[in-house]
Amino acid sequence: MGLSRSQPEVDNDSANWNIPPFWHKLNSFFLFPFQRTPFMYAVVLSMCAYAMFMGLLIGIAVFVGLMLAVSRYAFKAAAYASRGVLDSSDYDHYPLDADLKVLPWKFFGVLLVHGFVIGMLAQASLKLGVLGNLGSSFLIPVTLMVLISTGSLSSAINPFILLGTIAGIGLPYFLLCLFLFLLMQGAPMAMGFLLVLVPKAMLAPLMAFVIIYFLWVIAAMIGYVMYQNHAEFGIEPDKAPEAEGGSTVQIDPQAAEAKRRDAAVAQLVQNGDMQAAQDEAREWQRLNYDNVADQRRYHRVLKLTDKTAELARHGQQFIDLLLRKQQASEALEVWGSCYKRMPGFKLESAEATLALASTAWKRQQVSHALAVLQNFEKNYPGSPVIPQAQELIVRVLKQGLGKPDQAVRVFMRMKMRHPEHPSTQEAAWILRDELPQDSTKPTAPVAPV
Numbered sequence: 001m002g003l004s005r006s007q008p009e010v011d012n013d014s015a016n017w018n019i020p021p022f023w024h025k026l027n028s029f030f031l032f033p034f035q036r037t038p039f040m041y042a043v044v045l046s047m048c049a050y051a052m053f054m055g056l057l058i059g060i061a062v063f064v065g066l067m068l069a070v071s072r073y074a075f076k077a078a079a080y081a082s083r084g085v086l087d088s089s090d091y092d093h094y095p096l097d098a099d100l101k102v103l104p105w106k107f108f109g110v111l112l113v114h115g116f117v118i119g120m121l122a123q124a125s126l127k128l129g130v131l132g133n134l135g136s137s138f139l140i141p142v143t144l145m146v147l148i149s150t151g152s153l154s155s156a157i158n159p160f161i162l163l164g165t166i167a168g169i170g171l172p173y174f175l176l177c178l179f180l181f182l183l184m185q186g187a188p189m190a191m192g193f194l195l196v197l198v199p200k201a202m203l204a205p206l207m208a209f210v211i212i213y214f215l216w217v218i219a220a221m222i223g224y225v226m227y228q229n230h231a232e233f234g235i236e237p238d239k240a241p242e243a244e245g246g247s248t249v250q251i252d253p254q255a256a257e258a259k260r261r262d263a264a265v266a267q268l269v270q271n272g273d274m275q276a277a278q279d280e281a282r283e284w285q286r287l288n289y290d291n292v293a294d295q296r297r298y299h300r301v302l303k304l305t306d307k308t309a310e311l312a313r314h315g316q317q318f319i320d321l322l323l324r325k326q327q328a329s330e331a332l333e334v335w336g337s338c339y340k341r342m343p344g345f346k347l348e349s350a351e352a353t354l355a356l357a358s359t360a361w362k363r364q365q366v367s368h369a370l371a372v373l374q375n376f377e378k379n380y381p382g383s384p385v386i387p388q389a390q391e392l393i394v395r396v397l398k399q400g401l402g403k404p405d406q407a408v409r410v411f412m413r414m415k416m417r418h419p420e421h422p423s424t425q426e427a428a429w430i431l432r433d434e435l436p437q438d439s440t441k442p443t444a445p446v447a448p449v
Helices: 026-034 036-053 056-083 088-093 098-126 126-150 159-169 172-197 200-228 253-270 274-287 292-303 308-324 328-341 351-360 366-372 387-398 404-417 422-430
Strands: 239-242 248-250
Touching: 026 036, 026 200, 036 056, 036 159, 036 200, 056 088, 056 126, 098 126, 098 274, 126 159, 126 172, 126 253, 126 274, 126 404, 159 172, 172 200, 239 422, 253 274, 274 292, 292 308, 292 328, 308 351, 328 351, 328 366, 351 366, 351 387, 366 387, 387 404, 387 422, 404 422
Parallel strands: none
Antiparallel strands: 239 248
16 A cells, blocks of 8 residues: 655645545555554564563553553554555654644543443443443444544543534444444454464464554544545545546645644634634744744734734744745735834844835835835945835835925935945936936936845
């Protein structure tokens, strides 16, 4: 099993994906534990089964450790499968935000709740106890799905959430339960064959391998059903299903990760937990100072708060990054957000300020261009780009705002301080109709900044 990486295409409209039903992918699930990484891990864990015979306390400790390791990898496999990542060799390319290490403990908590309810029903009536046991078995797959998608123990034991999720999946959920029931029957049958055919010295690791194998097959199948119904679980897949000819539509891992982080922060904002949203966004941007998506997310969260000073401080950093990434249009938008909250906002770099103003002029945002250049000479004394900035001011005043008188005053200051600069000559050309003939000294126009 392997998803082709040849000539990947980007397709983010997952709602239109034609994902095959899980019963068309059974071979993939049965082969998953034999992929290189899970197979090697399963072999190592299976060999650890020998340690269970080294004494009662050591045996218990080893058993608990093995169950934790096996279940954690099962949750990991299911979580990745729910995002369309079915090849374990791709795991490193698609990092998960969720802390999967705690999910086995939460699932154990769910089993305790189920056991308590079944015990109460059994005390009332043996038939009720049997029905309770059947109901628990029926809810286990959807419980795992809810745990993986939400990480919440309370959601995993909430019958309304569980039944609503089953309704969202529909009839295929019942077929999934049937397949899982058959798989669970396959494990003891395989162990029965081992007891007859395998030497006792090899029995412990092989039986452990059989248990691991079936658990991971089940995990892969449950994760894939979540992938089929990713919209129901609020999951943004990383990969689309295989297209005709064996090619695979792939999503850029960084773009997919950015979407997940955006959704996580948006959910916190929607829940009214602005401090948590800000903390989460700030930590991501701190760790990834050169990542536009992480910086953009933090900027948007700051715009929703009253922390104007922090918005301005971060705006300086974010605008510089956007200009380095040649995303001047977005840099201008960030500047506008900061300037609106802090009218005295200015960039630390004269060159960056001129670049923003030039972008605003090219986009015909005349008022923005003039606002960016306001007090340029005062803000950046001695800067070598002052003449270019003044030339742009002249252009904006004359050609953009129709205020040639103000443009002439700027030009006269340019002529006094930078008489031989090419920008002064260009400003004279722009104002050739307003200036006396001997002041313009017409030359071939210089390309505007």
